[in-house]
Amino acid sequence: MFRLFGRNLALMLLLVAIIVVPLIVAGVAAFGPEYVDALMGDGVEGMPDSPPQAVVLALIVYFALYALGMVAVTGAVSEAAARSMAGLERSVGHAYGAAFRRLPHMLGAGLVAAVVVALPVGLAAMLMLPVPVTGSVRLAVFLVLLLASVYLGVRLMFAPLVALFQQTGPLSAVARSWDLVSGAWWRTFGLLLLIGLILGILQSAIGFLLSALPAVEALVTSLIVLPLSLIGNLLIYMDLRARKQTYRTEDLAGELESLAS
Numbered sequence: 525m526f527r528l529f530g531r532n533l534a535l536m537l538l539l540v541a542i543i544v545v546p547l548i549v550a551g552v553a554a555f556g557p558e559y560v561d562a563l564m565g566d567g568v569e570g571m572p573d574s575p576p577q578a579v580v581l582a583l584i585v586y587f588a589l590y591a592l593g594m595v596a597v598t599g600a601v602s603e604a605a606a607r608s609m610a611g612l613e614r615s616v617g618h619a620y621g622a623a624f625r626r627l628p629h630m631l632g633a634g635l636v637a638a639v640v641v642a643l644p645v646g647l648a649a650m651l652m653l654p655v656p657v658t659g660s661v662r663l664a665v666f667l668v669l670l671l672a673s674v675y676l677g678v679r680l681m682f683a684p685l686v687a688l689f690q691q692t693g694p695l696s697a698v699a700r701s702w703d704l705v706s707g708a709w710w711r712t713f714g715l716l717l718l719i720g721l722i723l724g725i726l727q728s729a730i731g732f733l734l735s736a737l738p739a740v741e742a743l744v745t746s747l748i749v750l751p752l753s754l755i756g757n758l759l760i761y762m763d764l765r766a767r768k769q770t771y772r773t774e775d776l777a778g779e780l781e782s783l784a785s
Contacts, residue, residue, distance in 0.1 A: 525719070525756045532608050536751040539600045539619055543593040544746045551590075552739065554582060595631050599623025599688050601754045603783070606689070609762070610777040622688070622783045629687040632694030637680035637701070644672040678713050679705045682761045689779050704764050712760060719756040723749050 529536055600619035607614040623630075648669035679702050686704070687697035705712050727749050734741035765771035 525752060525759060528605055528608060528755050528759075529752055532604060532614065535604055535614060535616070535619075536601060536755075537747050538616060539604060540597055540747050540751050542616070542620070543597050544750070545743065547590055547593055548739070548742055548746070551586065554586065592627075592631065595634060595684065596620070596623050596627060597750065598684060598754055599626060599630055601751050602685060602688060602758045603780070605755050605758050606762075606776060607780055610773055610780055612777060612780060618784060622780075626688045626691065626783070629692070629694055629697065630684040633683035633687040633697035633701075636694050636698050637683045640680060640698070641673050641677045644669040644676070648673075674713075675709070678709055678716065681705070681712070681716070681757065682764070685758065685761045689776075689783065691779075691783065704761075704768060708764060708767070712764065715760050716757075719753065719760075723753055723756075726752075 600616075600623040603622045604614045604619040607618065648666050680698055681701065682704060683694075683697045683701040686692055686700045687694060690697070690700065692700060727745055730745050730748065731741055734744060762771070762776070
């Protein structure tokens with residue numbers, strides 16, 4: 525993960541910066557410096573408890589664009605990293621060309637997966653409301669629903685990557701991600717958890733060093749942690765395909781050439 529990132533450092537930073545920098549600048553310009561604190565998970569102090577309707581609508585539009593941008597970054601970084609793995613020429617044009625061509629399918633796959641994963645969470649949230657269920661039973665059901673969301677999240681984690689590399693529609697991508705993780709859930713979960721812990725430590729270190737400069741902290745975190753996370757997911761996805769589908773470098777190169785045409 526780190527080796528692949530380092531081997532393509534300039535390209536990875538540029539791919540992320542093209543989308544992330546304008547989004548962060550637009551967020552600060554539209555919503556003030558408190559936006560950066562919210563982005564870094566430091567709360568929303570300074571923002572009104574009941575913002576005007578126009579501000580709420582602006583936030584909805586902005587975060588929709590932010591989500592769209594993140595899907596595009598996912599496609600571009602994943603395409604470029606895959607080209608590096610296959611020994612093919614990589615460039616910003618190649619990466620974002622493929623990402624934008626597959627963007628509707630990746631977005632659709634991500635939305636379908638998110639809805640499926642969110643269903644148990646929504647039911648768990650409903651249990652927080654006053655209902656005629658005993659405390660112990662409510663807690664047990666609440667935990668089961670949360671665990672169900674984690675299970676579904678791991679099974680459907682790779683739907684956007686399937687939509688990108690295998691050029692399938694959203695529903696087919698979700699189904700293929702489900703099949704891909706079948707029989708390898710614990711290993712996949714462990715790898716995702718390990719990557720999350722490593723990147724969490726890295727993000728904390730960046731936050732400690734740049735705590736006095738929240739805007740710079742947000743930018744550096746996005747430029748470093750985001751592509752590393754995407755590359756980590758890509759490597760797990762490729763490993764699963766290699767183990768279950770006898771997937772080789774030649775097959776990856778063929779998919780990338782098809783994706784570029």
